[in-house]
Amino acid sequence: MSAPVSLVRRRMGKFRRLRRGYYSFLLITGGYLLSFFLPLLANNVPLAVKYRGEYFFPLLTYHAAPEFGQNAFGDPEYRSLKQQFANAGEGNWVLMPIIPYGPNESLLDVPGTPPHAPSATHLFGTDDRGRDVLVRLAYGFNVSMTFSILVMIAGYATGISVGAALGYFGGRLDILGQRGIEIWSSLPFLYTIIIISSVIVPVYLPGRNLLLQPSLWLLVVILAAFDWMGITYYIRGEFYREKAKDYVGAAIATGVSEAGIMFRHILPNALTPVVSFAPFTIVANIGSLVALDFLGFGLPAPTPSWGELIGQGMENLTKWWLVFYPLGVMFLTLLLVVFIGEAVREAFDPKEYSRLR
Amino acid sequence: MSDVLLEVQDLTVHFPVYGGLMLRRTGEVRAVDGVSLTLHRGETLGLVGESGCGKTTVGRAIINILRAMSYGVEITGRVLYHHESGVIDLASLNRTAMRPYRADIQMVFQDPYSSLNPRKTVGQIVEEPLTIHTRATPAERRERVRWLLEKVGLSSHQVDRYPHEFSGGQRQRIGIARALATNPKIVIADEPVSALDVSVQAQVINLLQDLQQELGLSYVFISHDLSVVRHISDRIAVMYFGKIVEMGQADQIYANPQHAYSKTLLAAAPRPDPSSARARRLSSGGKR
Numbered sequence: 266m267s268a269p270v271s272l273v274r275r276r277m278g279k280f281r282r283l284r285r286g287y288y289s290f291l292l293i294t295g296g297y298l299l300s301f302f303l304p305l306l307a308n309n310v311p312l313a314v315k316y317r318g319e320y321f322f323p324l325l326t327y328h329a330a331p332e333f334g335q336n337a338f339g340d341p342e343y344r345s346l347k348q349q350f351a352n353a354g355e356g357n358w359v360l361m362p363i364i365p366y367g368p369n370e371s372l373l374d375v376p377g378t379p380p381h382a383p384s385a386t387h388l389f390g391t392d393d394r395g396r397d398v399l400v401r402l403a404y405g406f407n408v409s410m411t412f413s414i415l416v417m418i419a420g421y422a423t424g425i426s427v428g429a430a431l432g433y434f435g436g437r438l439d440i441l442g443q444r445g446i447e448i449w450s451s452l453p454f455l456y457t458i459i460i461i462s463s464v465i466v467p468v469y470l471p472g473r474n475l476l477l478q479p480s481l482w483l484l485v486v487i488l489a490a491f492d493w494m495g496i497t498y499y500i501r502g503e504f505y506r507e508k509a510k511d512y513v514g515a516a517i518a519t520g521v522s523e524a525g526i527m528f529r530h531i532l533p534n535a536l537t538p539v540v541s542f543a544p545f546t547i548v549a550n551i552g553s554l555v556a557l558d559f560l561g562f563g564l565p566a567p568t569p570s571w572g573e574l575i576g577q578g579m580e581n582l583t584k585w586w587l588v589f590y591p592l593g594v595m596f597l598t599l600l601l602v603v604f605i606g607e608a609v610r611e612a613f614d615p616k617e618y619s620r621l622r
Numbered sequence: 623m624s625d626v627l628l629e630v631q632d633l634t635v636h637f638p639v640y641g642g643l644m645l646r647r648t649g650e651v652r653a654v655d656g657v658s659l660t661l662h663r664g665e666t667l668g669l670v671g672e673s674g675c676g677k678t679t680v681g682r683a684i685i686n687i688l689r690a691m692s693y694g695v696e697i698t699g700r701v702l703y704h705h706e707s708g709v710i711d712l713a714s715l716n717r718t719a720m721r722p723y724r725a726d727i728q729m730v731f732q733d734p735y736s737s738l739n740p741r742k743t744v745g746q747i748v749e750e751p752l753t754i755h756t757r758a759t760p761a762e763r764r765e766r767v768r769w770l771l772e773k774v775g776l777s778s779h780q781v782d783r784y785p786h787e788f789s790g791g792q793r794q795r796i797g798i799a800r801a802l803a804t805n806p807k808i809v810i811a812d813e814p815v816s817a818l819d820v821s822v823q824a825q826v827i828n829l830l831q832d833l834q835q836e837l838g839l840s841y842v843f844i845s846h847d848l849s850v851v852r853h854i855s856d857r858i859a860v861m862y863f864g865k866i867v868e869m870g871q872a873d874q875i876y877a878n879p880q881h882a883y884s885k886t887l888l889a890a891a892p893r894p895d896p897s898s899a900r901a902r903r904l905s906s907g908g909k910r
Contacts, residue, residue, distance in 0.1 A: 271741070271743075271784055272740060272741065272784070272786075273741075434693070435693040436645065436693040436694060437644075437645055440643075440644065440645055508691070509691075510736040510737075511731040511732070511733055511736045511737035512736060512737050512738055512739040513691070514682070514687050514691060514729070514731065514737075515729070515731060515737055515738075515797075515800065516739075516750070517687040517690045517691065518685045518687050518724060518727075518728065518729050519724060519728075519750055519751045519754060519755075519800075520720070520721040520724040520725075520751075520754050520755065521750065521754065523690075523717070530739055533739075533741040534739070534740065534741055
């Protein structure tokens with residue numbers, strides 16, 4: 266016998282061998298982690314400024330325009346400041362991010378009227394308010410992923426707890442609980458959410474580069490409240506089956522607490538449906554968010570969102586970059602996540618035969 | 623030798639049968655129907671009977687895990703445990719009140735494949751009772767786990783392995799190590815060898831006997847295999863349809879069974895000597 270192999274490690278090994286899913290996983294996680302550093306990569310605020318021998322870091326501390334000798338109020342125009350410093354040649358400089366445009370910045374200095382077609386400076390063009398589409402899509406990726414992961418965590422936490430209780434305690438609680446879930450599931454989820462989010466007005470907090478608006482949390486809670494039922498059936502079934510096994514009897518005979526048996530003994534053996542459904546849940550949640558944003562009931566106005574961009578494309582069908590790029594990015598993301606899900610499912614399949622390789 | 627450790631008095635276990643939309647009771651299964659037993663210190667009590675006669679349920683009632691395992695089960699009667707501090711009726715205790723006595727009464731389960739949690743290492747499985755019932759430090763616990771594994775004939779460097787890496791016999795040894803972790807006085811062995819190969823059966827039986835000698839254990843040995851029970855038991859109780867039909871010294875029961883069912887049961891046991899005529903003669907007797 267070689268080194269001890271846990272079931273988890275064996276499945277991870279198998280997942281890694283399913284290369285399409287594994288590379289999709291690396292791409293998505295890598296992209297998601299990178300998207301947290303977007304303010305350093307795509308922003309209209311520079312990383313550093315040297316002015317009159319002093320260094321400034323406008324990302325960390327706010328500086329008004331007059332501090333850099335600009336004749337204006339409020340935010341400095343850093344791109345023109347860079348130009349100005351370069352022309353003057355006094356040793357002052359501005360270090361801009363790779364893409365020097367912010368997600369909520371209307372580019373009014375571009376010739377013509379927005380939306381602007383793709384060009385060398387704006388690869389994906391601009392939207393109907395003159396905001397860079399590429400930058401907004403990138404920020405939107407972070408928002409969409411964060412949102413769907415949060416909804417998934419909240420929904421699974423509820424679903425697993427409820428399913429575990431139903432399966433473990435059984436009896437009347439189980440019967441009543443299941444009927445309750447069936448009633449709750451029969452509510453038309455999208456309409457209910459539209460009603461709720463049109464009653465609750467999103468609160469807009471003024472602030473720069475604010476990725477997580479307070480109403481994102483609200484939307485997470487609302488969506489999770491309608492998204493936890495699916496997993497309960499699986500968890501309930503798993504708990505029902507596992508509870509009858511002797512290792513649970515042994516744990517009871519040892520005096521392990523009820524919660525200990527449920528969460529330390531049975532749950533690790535009941536996680537297969539959770540793990541194999543997780544990627545598809547993320548896909549569904551991204552879809553829900555895009556749908557809500559498309560209809561205008563999603564995240565509050567300036568938040569970079571895919572649904573809102575797709576909505577713009579719908580209104581400006583001739584402006585192909587507002588249709589093609591948002592849909593393309595969404596399609597690509599969902600496709601990659603589905604590849605992950607496919608590979609996870611395959612890795613958890615007890616049959617050794619593999620279709621994906 | 624004769625002092626009593628455990629007394630089961632008039633134990634009945636009924637599993638309700640539910641039906642209909644709102645889970646109304648539509649009937650019940652009388653798994654155990656008025657069983658009384660006595661277990662003396664240091665002895666092995668064999669509990670035999672055909673499958674489905676309620677042997678396992680008696681064992682599970684003694685360690686008081688039925689209420690936690692199956693919804694709505696009805697238990698009457700008493701399971702008196704003669705503890706140093708007095709006589710306690712285990713059947714009346716709830717989960718929390720039962721906890722201190724759990725260390726004294728442990729069980730070895732029938733199926734070594736489902737009785738070990740597949741997600742835990744051998745070390746974690748054997749260590750858990752120690753974490754709950756002793757105040758030993760992690761280092762002391764690890765030391766004890768190693769000692770226990772050596773004791774049941776496994777190697778102490780197998781602590782980090784998972785159950786699926788062991789054979790059936792080895793798994794049953796792990797189950798025995800878990801049962802012995804807290805120094806129990808009573809071990810309920812629920813068909814501990816029925817899932818094993820015959821060659822491995824003997825090893826596990828010998829191990830159980832050696833451990834009994836060394837640690838002064840009392841066994842309730844549940845089995846349908848008469849030759850195994852005869853080999854290990856001091857006294858034997860024969861169960862049939864939830865009742866004990868005959869109880870007595872092992873040799874006596876084998877030599878001179880009184881109840882018709884005992885006779886049939888003994889006659890049904892396969893004999894290594896095909897020329898033995900006794901089996902044929904008796905098997906025509908009390909078939910139900």
